[in-house]
Amino acid sequence: MNINQSEVLQIIATALECEPASLNLDSALGQHYNWDSFGHLSIMVALENKYNIEISEENIVKLQSVNDILNFISSQ
Numbered sequence: 001m002n003i004n005q006s007e008v009l010q011i012i013a014t015a016l017e018c019e020p021a022s023l024n025l026d027s028a029l030g031q032h033y034n035w036d037s038f039g040h041l042s043i044m045v046a047l048e049n050k051y052n053i054e055i056s057e058e059n060i061v062k063l064q065s066v067n068d069i070l071n072f073i074s075s076q
Contacts, residue, residue, distance in 0.1 A: 001051065001073060001074060001075075001076045003051075003070065003073050003074055005070060006020070008047075008066070008069060008070055008073060009023050009066065011043070011046050011047060011050055012027075012043050012046075012066060012069070014046065015039065015042040015043040015045075015046040016032065016034040016035055016039045016042070016043065017034060018032070018033070018034045023066055024066065025065070025066050025067040025070070026065060026066070026067065027065060027066045028064050028065035028066070028068075029064050029065070040060070041060075043069070044060050044063070047069065047073065051073060051076065053073075053076050055072075059072060
């Protein structure tokens with residue numbers, strides 16, 4: 001799947017209710033001020049809705065950073 005990095009950052013920022021500028025490739029669960037377990041689930045649901053994909057529970061656990069998410073979405 002062709003993805004736009006800034007679009008994914010915007011989706012994550014919207015789910016976390018923060019500015020996209022506060023995120024980078026290394027931003028991760030537990031390391032960003034709004035990225036807690038609830039925020040993580042919000043990100044996964046937003047990505048599923050935007051890209052019409054299903055993210056398994058196993059992948060939800062593995063997708064811990066912006067970079068992980070970008071790599072996963074690209075591989076779909």
